[in-house]
Amino acid sequence: MGTKNECLDVLIIGAGISGIGSAWHLDDKCPGKTYAILEARDSFGGTWDLFRYPGIRSDSDMYTLGFNFKPWKDGKAIADGPSIMKYLEETVEEKGIGPHIRYGHKAIRADWSSDDACWTVTAEKTTTGEHVDIRARFLLMCSGYYNYEQGYLPKFDGRNRFHGNIIHPQFWPESLDVVGKKIIVIGSGATAVTLIPELANIADSVTMLQRSPTYMVSMPDTDRIANLLRKLLPEMLAYRIIRWKNIRFQQFIYRQTRKSPDRVRLKLLKLARKELGPDCDFETNFVPRYNPWDQRLCLVPNADFFHSVRDGKATVVTDTIDTFTENGILLKSGKELEADIVVTATGLELKVLGGTVFGVDGRQVDFHKTWSYKSMMFSDVPNLISTFGYINASWTLKADLTSEYACRVINHMDATGTNQCVPQLREEDRDMQADDWIKDFSSSYIQREIHLLPRQGDRAPWSNTQNYTADKKMIREGPIDDGVLVFGDQHA
Secondary structure, three states: OOOOOOEEEEEEEOOOHHHHHHHHHHHHHOOOOOEEEEEOOOOOOOHHHHOOOOOOEOOOOHHHHOOOOOOOOOOEOOOEHHHHHHHHHHHHHHHOOHHHEEEOEEEEEEEEEOOOOEEEEEEEEOOOOOEEEEEEEEEEEOOOOEOOOOOOOOOOOOHHHOOOEEEOHHHOOOOOOOOOOEEEEEOOOHHHHHHHHHHHOOOOEEEEEEOOOOOEEEEOOEOHHHHHHHHHOOHHHHHHHHHHHHHHHHHHHHHHHHHOHHHHHHHHHHHHHHHHOOOOOHHHHOOOOOOOOOOOOEEEEOOHHHHHHHOOOEEEEEOOEEEEOOOEEEEOOOOEEEOOEEEEOOOOOEOHHHHOEEEEOOEEOOHHHOEEEOOOEEOOOOOEEEOOOOOOOOHHHHHHHHHHHHHHHHHHHHHHOOOEEEEOOOHHHOOOOOEOOOOOOOOHHHHOOHHHOOEEOOOOOOOOOOOHHHHHHHHHHOOOOOOOEEEEOOOO
16 A cells, blocks of 8 residues: 555556566566556456456467566467466566555556656555555556457447347456357457357357458467477576577568568468368458558467368358347348357457556646657656557567666666656657558557557657567667666756
8 A cells, every 4th residue: 555655666557467577677677676566456467367268378479478587388389378377476476576566556647746756646446446646756557558447349230139148258257158059259350269269169159250351370389399499408598599489480470571461471371271171262251351460460279260160160251240130140241140149359449558647747648749769668758668569579578678678777867866767859850750659550459549659750769660679689788878868867
């Protein structure tokens, strides 16, 4: 519980994978700093605790989704949700992070005072509605990128007429009985592709209803090379080699999709067609209308989704919804799909900085009017670093780098006797071309809220490269005092 006179060195918002990683790095690289983690929910884990739908798993390999400081020891590279939670639990216990977490504290407002060189964060206790203030010199925003309280749900005509259950995967009921039921899954993203093989094994029928196809790529859920290296080499050495291998492979694939999208497209479609067999309507249901990596690729471990369709356990329908009916969904084509349960795997609702309202010296911050500094900080906003992972690689790669950078900044401030740092445009930056914070990425969850995100510029350090190798060099080796991040010393 915060006290009136409390002033922490660092306050972390969010106890998911980013917040836990930030706490570990802070304790390791800035020993002695006082910190707390505010978590709105009653458990740590973030995404991996919230999502409980059947088959929940990673859509990245755990050698890159895992932390850079803690080897992934499980035999499966593509891990299920409970295994990931166990990994996070171990991390929390090993570093003694648990006592620093204040559960049921939702950060609703953060106000910076230059006179005090301090943030005052107002948190709402979720059990009582009481507001408490916590003061801190530095804020690390690790609240993820989406709204935990509601998923994205398009407006569907007639949904109140439907006699069955309508479920969003973000809030999967523990008691939901799917055995022998007719199920429609709306959507063709990562969640749908994960759910359908699980449901297909126990439901009477499962139909994936999509407006348009998505690129899907199959890979084994185990990494044979990784498992061999783990037997032959010391644990951390093996982990670093595997991690490096997988990062290089991911980067190679992404570069190829940008360099030769048509060639990669044909390769992906060829592989999918091979897994699906000759009997499916491939052109209608599995040929996307965009280039690879214009949206994130969907991972299909062990080709399980493809085999569910190939073996007749699941069907794919490409059409648009006209209206819900009493017994299912009527499509624009005139066809009606019957259902007992409709799962709306329609995506996430993006939430910038956890929905916290920010103010600097009495002025409310409009983040869309700020410039993104190294894709972690914001122009004219002091002592604030935010974590947002890559769209073309594992989230934790960027989370680790962000935490490391925060520690470098904090240690630099200690060494120079300063207590404020703020990114500021140089004179030569004032005429730079503004662009969307993420370019060339058409996924709906980003595009719906792109107007809320900061701008990126056409030059470093204002560009958002989405390039792990470049970021690693800049963050680990680049100067902290670069003439853009301005340091000062103000006391009350």
